[in-house]
Amino acid sequence: MLALQQTGVLARWPTVSGVGPHRRRVLTAGATLLLAGPAALTGCTLSAHAPEGPDPLEFPARRAEADAALATTVARAHSALAAAAGALAADRMTHATTLRAELRRARPGSTSRSASPSAVPPPVAAPPANSDLAGARSALTQAMHAAQDEAAGLVMTLPGYRAALLASVAACCASHAALLS
């Protein structure tokens, strides 16, 4: 899709760096990292490739896979939700694939996926087999809200590229939640 083109030439504004240090922001960011630290280390399995516990992307990657499985189940069980759930499953599988690629890039040779299966509990439960349409819709909506919240939390602490990746994941999950409501 073509981007909007501006008729005028945007003025080039000088890059201003280091102006007005926002000490409070620095401290806030530090505090957030400290808070995130212990949670990220819970149940870690140390290895040569993972000196600091599970890669924090492991959590959203597993959640994306679980959401995709849930949505696939819902799409098969409820024709009224087939389109919405099918699209949700496709987007969440794309998230999982991209997050797994980043996990492999960051820690080549890591076996984090199978090394500590109990370290990360399944993020979502599958709906009951006899779940009605409203229940299935509610399960998908809750899954999207949970995924959005998890990704949004990681956006605040991770390095730039990963933060941007998870920001897009959060925005996508919010979009699906909006469609389901």
Add this chain to the structure above:
Amino acid sequence: MSGSQVPVDALQRALAAEHAAIWVYGLVAAFVSNALDSQLDEAATAHQARRDATERVLIDAGAPPVPPEPGYLTPEPVTDAASALRLAITAETDAAAAWRSVIERSPADPGLRGAALEALTGTAVRATRWRATAGATPLTVPFPGAP
């Protein structure tokens, strides 16, 4: 950690995208059904609030905020509701890319990243709603704002 580093260039691009979106919604309103008025108002108000907040951040950082352009070239002529909705989707898509870039270039700062994430999420949800209104498929993209 360089928490004091404000990504001025990325914020200026985001501000330029907000200016463009505000202009777009003024145009779109002339071509779509009155039934969409409240949604259009909501979208325009969100972009105006984002513009104002971004200008404040830039001023605080000592950078003069970019002004709106006097006019914008649209990718295609806007002649009816369908082309107007496509333009709204384009404006939201452009804004999504600009705000994602702010996140990528910001230090791990909940203030700035939080605001940029809210902006990105808003653009993605609005673009999705406009696609639904326009009958476009797919309704969503897996990575809103990604290059």
